[in-house]
Amino acid sequence: MVDVDGVLVHGRPEDGLHWSTSLLEDLGLHPNDLHREFFAVHWEDVVIGRAILQDSLARVLDRIAPRLTAGQLIAYWLERDSRLNRQFLQELDTIRAKGMRVHLATNQEHRRAQYLMDSLGLANHVDGIQYSAGLGARKPFREFFDQAALRVDLHPNELLLVDDSTENVKGAEAAGWKAAHWTGGQSLIEIVEHKSQH
Numbered sequence: 001m002v003d004v005d006g007v008l009v010h011g012r013p014e015d016g017l018h019w020s021t022s023l024l025e026d027l028g029l030h031p032n033d034l035h036r037e038f039f040a041v042h043w044e045d046v047v048i049g050r051a052i053l054q055d056s057l058a059r060v061l062d063r064i065a066p067r068l069t070a071g072q073l074i075a076y077w078l079e080r081d082s083r084l085n086r087q088f089l090q091e092l093d094t095i096r097a098k099g100m101r102v103h104l105a106t107n108q109e110h111r112r113a114q115y116l117m118d119s120l121g122l123a124n125h126v127d128g129i130q131y132s133a134g135l136g137a138r139k140p141f142r143e144f145f146d147q148a149a150l151r152v153d154l155h156p157n158e159l160l161l162v163d164d165s166t167e168n169v170k171g172a173e174a175a176g177w178k179a180a181h182w183t184g185g186q187s188l189i190e191i192v193e194h195k196s197q198h
Helices: 023-026 031-047 052-065 070-080 087-099 110-117 141-151 166-173 186-198
Strands: 102-105 128-131 162-165 178-181
Touching: 023 031, 023 070, 031 052, 052 070, 070 110, 087 186, 102 110, 102 186, 110 128, 128 141, 128 178, 141 166, 162 166, 162 186, 166 178, 178 186
Parallel strands: 102 128, 162 178
Antiparallel strands: none
């Protein structure tokens, strides 16, 4: 299982910078305002599926950016947070060609999970996606890993997580998974081969 943001997807398509880097210039909304009013308050409920992104965002934008609709901001966000790590994808394809199942294991709400699979085409490179809003729990909490293991019908010690967050790696290991910390310079194939021998 592989993480998405920071591993497979890296920010804006043209330069890899954070998706909200030009938010003020493009849509007239300051990223700090969005973080303070939306992410800091509502994201926890949205990312585990307890609240709907569009609804929560619409209420916040009514207050801080009334000329901007939730639909406009979501479309901008999805499009701007979509730079794929092509080398990583190639290695995923190689691993799958050898018969190994590959799933995404990621903290996402429903809209972006669907966007990743369909619009970005990740469904062509993986066997499925285990994401927080669909599981009702997020990494690094134990429930995420337990639910993901149940969904793919594998024992925890048969699962490997590749993630750029040390917290998530520790969470996976605490749940009985194998895990590897992704720092960007490694070969995914070598990680998988090494972990399968231990």
